Every structure is written in C-alpha cells, then in structure tokens.
Amino acid sequence: MKPDLFEAPDYYQIDDLLSDEHKLVRDATRQWVKREVSPIIEDFAQRAEFPKQLLSGLAEIGAFGPYIPEEYGGAGLDQISYGLIMQEIERGDSGIRSTASVQSSLVMYPIFAYGSEEQKKKYLPKLATGEMMGCFGLTEPNHGSNPGGMETRFKDMGDHYLLNGAKLWISNSPFADIAVVWAKNEEGRIHGLIVERGMDGFSTPETHNKWSLRASATGELIFSDVKVPKENLLPGKNGLGAPLGCLDSARYGIAWGAIGAAMDCYDTALRYAKERTQFGKPIAGFQLQQKKLAEMITEITKAQLLALRLGQLKNEGKATTAQISMAKRNNVDMAIKIAREARQMLGGMGITGEYSIMRHMMNLESVITYEGTHDIHLLITGADITGIQAFK
Numbered sequence: 511m512k513p514d515l516f517e518a519p520d521y522y523q524i525d526d527l528l529s530d531e532h533k534l535v536r537d538a539t540r541q542w543v544k545r546e547v548s549p550i551i552e553d554f555a556q557r558a559e560f561p562k563q564l565l566s567g568l569a570e571i572g573a574f575g576p577y578i579p580e581e582y583g584g585a586g587l588d589q590i591s592y593g594l595i596m597q598e599i600e601r602g603d604s605g606i607r608s609t610a611s612v613q614s615s616l617v618m619y620p621i622f623a624y625g626s627e628e629q630k631k632k633y634l635p636k637l638a639t640g641e642m643m644g645c646f647g648l649t650e651p652n653h654g655s656n657p658g659g660m661e662t663r664f665k666d667m668g669d670h671y672l673l674n675g676a677k678l679w680i681s682n683s684p685f686a687d688i689a690v691v692w693a694k695n696e697e698g699r700i701h702g703l704i705v706e707r708g709m710d711g712f713s714t715p716e717t718h719n720k721w722s723l724r725a726s727a728t729g730e731l732i733f734s735d736v737k738v739p740k741e742n743l744l745p746g747k748n749g750l751g752a753p754l755g756c757l758d759s760a761r762y763g764i765a766w767g768a769i770g771a772a773m774d775c776y777d778t779a780l781r782y783a784k785e786r787t788q789f790g791k792p793i794a795g796f797q798l799q800q801k802k803l804a805e806m807i808t809e810i811t812k813a814q815l816l817a818l819r820l821g822q823l824k825n826e827g828k829a830t831t832a833q834i835s836m837a838k839r840n841n842v843d844m845a846i847k848i849a850r851e852a853r854q855m856l857g858g859m860g861i862t863g864e865y866s867i868m869r870h871m872m873n874l875e876s877v878i879t880y881e882g883t884h885d886i887h888l889l890i891t892g893a894d895i896t897g898i899q900a901f902k
C-alpha cells in the first residue's frame with residue numbers, strides 16, 4: 511500500500527469552531543492512525559483478519575468510552591471529541607471504527623446508562639483499557655430491521671436466568687469477553703443481559719466470506735440453555751427503547767466516522783488526479799474530473815457541518831433520534847457515493863489494494879446497512895415529520 515500522505519480537507523474553516531481540546535484529541539488520533547493503522551490495514555483486510563494488536567492503542571487514545579466519565583475509566587470527553595475520534599479512526603478503516611463504536615456505544619454505554627453500580631465498577635474500567643472486549647447482540651436471523659420481533663428468550667429459574675436463542679451479524683463476537691444481549695422475558699418484555707465467554711452453552715462462531723469490513727471480526731451469538739447469574743441483568747431500563755437508546759449513540763458516531771472514510775477517498779483522488787497525466791496534462795485539469803472533485807468537497811463540507819451541529823445538540827442533551835438518523839443516513843450515503851466516484855478517478859489503479867478507496871467502498875456497504883439501513887433511517891425521518899409510521 512502507498513504511504514499515508516493524508517491531508518484533511520477543511521474547506522469552510524470548521525477547525526475554527528473546534529476547541530483546543532477537540533483539535534488535540536483529533537490530531538492525536540490522526541497521528542495514531544497514520545502510524546499504526548495505515549501501514550497494516552490493507553494486509554489484514556486482504557487476509558480477512560482483525561488486527562488485534564490495535565486494541566491497546568485504541569484504548570490509549572481514548573477510543574473505548576471517550577464520553578464515559580473518568581471515574582469509570584472513560585476519557586470524560588464531550589460528544590464532539592467522540593465524533594472526531596470516530597472520524598479519524600474510520601479514515602483508516604470502518605472495521606476498526608466498528609470495534610471502537612461497539613465497545614463505547616453498545617457495550618460501555620448500556621452498562622453505564624442502565625447498569626447497577628456493581629456492574630459499572632466490575633466492567634467499565636476493564637472495557638476502557640481493552641483488557642475486556644465486548645459485543646452487542648440485538649439482530650437475529652429472522653429479525654434485523656424489526657428487532658422488536660426478537661425470539662431470544664430468558665426464563666427466571668429462581669436463582670438464575672436460562673437464556674436460549676441466537677444473534678447474527680455481531681461485530682467483535684468472535685473475540686469478545688462479554689456480550690450485552692437483548693432478550694425477552696416470559697412476559698415478552700425486552701431486557702439486557704451481560705453474558706460472559708465461558709458460560710456453558712454460549713458460543714460465538716465467526717461469519718466468513720465477507721466482501722465488506724474484512725478487517726473486522728463478525729459472528730453469531732448462540733445461547734443453548736445458558737445459565738446467566740441474576741446480577742447480570744441490566745436493571746436500569748427495559749423495553750425496545752433500551753437497545754434503541756444505545757443505537758442513538760452508535761449512529762451518532764457513525765455519522766462522524768463516515769466523514770473520515772469520505773475525506774480519505776477525496777484526498778486520495780485529488781492527489782492522484784494532480785499527478786496522473788493523460789492526453790498530455792494532469793487528469794485534474796479535465797472538467798469531468800473537476801466536477802467530481804468539486805462535488806465531493808461540497809458534500810464533505812455539508813456533512814461536516816451537519817455532524818458538528820449534531821454534536822453541539824448532543825452536548826446539550828437536545829439531539830433527537832430523528833436528527834441522529836438524518837445525519838447517519840446522509841453522511842454514510844455521501845461517503846459511499848464519494849468512494850464510488852473516487853474509485854473511478856483512479857482508473858485501473860482504483861481497484862487495487864495500493865490505494866484505500868476500494869476497501870472504504872466495500873466497508874461502507876456494511877455501514878449503510880448496520881445501525882439501521884438507509885431505508886429505515888428515511889422512514890424514521892418520514893415518521894418524525896408526518897407523525898405517521900410507515901414501517902408496518
């Protein structure tokens with residue numbers, strides 16, 4: 511793979527709107543990605559292997575629980591810093607950002623927001639250092655966009671719960687030490703349970719042959735009469751709103767992350783177009799290529815402003831689910847379109863692993879599907895502005 515010469519576009523001087531702390535966090539993450547992720551990521555993606563050696567570095571830069579308070583081992587940062595960290599990591603690879611998103615927003619967040627004090631003390635500090643890794647089990651083979659229909663069930667056996675069912679498409683499951691699992695009790699009410707690796711009847715087979723997120727480990731969670739201690743139930747919230755509340759946080763991070771992937775594709779295409787000569791001049795001098803580049807920087811700038819305003823609203827506790835949906839949907843769609851255009855600008859070179867674009871493009875096919883598909887987010891906006899749900 512070519513050396514990482516990335517230079518971040520900032521067409522509207524958005525840096526002026528960031529605090530010194532935001533810029534410090536962002537620049538430290540950017541340097542770490544250049545040093546640790548860029549040199550190895552293509553090789554791991556080609557081999558479809560998760561680079562586990564990155565876990566301790568991710569913890570060190572504060573990517574595990576950036577906004578979780580320091581008393582529980584988190585970095586105690588604000589939501590804009592969280593977003594910037596996700597942006598920079600996804601600039602390197604969406605799969606590595608996935609690992610950080612899941613650990614922060616889908617494992618640490620539910621334990622922090624819905625867990626008992628004992629659960630917070632037991633799990634959060636170890637999750638923040640990466641000593642313990644987690645995954646989040648909501649999707650099932652028969653229930654993806656419609657998680658409320660889940661079939662995974664637990665029964666109260668007096669001194670423990672008995673868990674049965676299966677989850678599919680679970681990021682980090684093949685190596686996670688714990689899983690935050692969403693299951694229905696005998697009354698059909700959804701609760702979160704912390705299931706630990708090693709519990710009898712619990713297995714996590716890996717899903718192979720992915721063309722997307724190849725440097726991320728994806729798998730199943732299978733529960734066959736798993737005895738879960740009663741103290742592992744998250745007591746703070748139940749109902750479908752509990753897992754959906756975690757998705758708000760992860761979708762917010764993805765809205766920023768997608769900007770990173772788009773910036774990397776744009777920056778690569780711009781540099782290539784200035785260097786590559788055809789018909790006696792750089793291809794950047796042809797109107798058709800300029801149109802592509804001009805549209806890319808326009809869309810990236812709009813996405814940056816959307817994410818920043820959403821971050822301000824999140825910091826103030828005012829961001830709504832529908833606002834988060836709009837940003838996730840828009841920014842991922844923007845990124846995947848830029849990846850497709852950028853790939854074409856590199857001609858034949860664009861399909862090789864010498865450049866990051868095709869890997870981003872394939873990764874974004876997962877990002878546009880997980881955490882709510884492109885269609886589902888449109889329907890969330892539709893329901894919000896009309897007051898009428900069109901899901902069912």
Ligand code: TGC
Nearest residue numbers: 608611648655657658681750751754755758831880881882
């Ligand atoms: P609906 O009737 O709309 O809502 C059920 C209850 O939940 C409440 N609620 C929320 N609460 C908190 N936060 C939110 N974002 C909420 N959205 C809804 C709602 O108020 C209601 O509460 P109550 O008290 O009235 O019962 O539910 P529905 O069954 O009609 O479904 C709505 C729909 C389709 C929008 C929702 O289910 C959905 O978002 N589907 C998409 C599923 C999804 O996003 N799955 C993601 C799985 S995790 C993942 O992909 C991780 S990838 C990570 C990585 O690798 O980076």
Ligand code: FAD
Nearest residue numbers: 646647648649654655679680681876880881882883885901
């Ligand atoms: P379906 O729900 O079957 O949707 C198929 C198609 O139908 C989509 O185009 C969808 O938009 C459309 N559709 C569905 N319902 C409607 C409707 N009402 N109106 C109009 N169109 C509709 N899940 C987790 O729980 N944890 C994870 O860590 C996790 N990681 C993932 C990692 C990867 C790499 C991938 C690919 C997925 C991951 N997921 C995870 C699952 C992900 O959230 C689901 O794939 C996603 O929610 C869509 O569900 P589905 O694949 O079952 O598609």
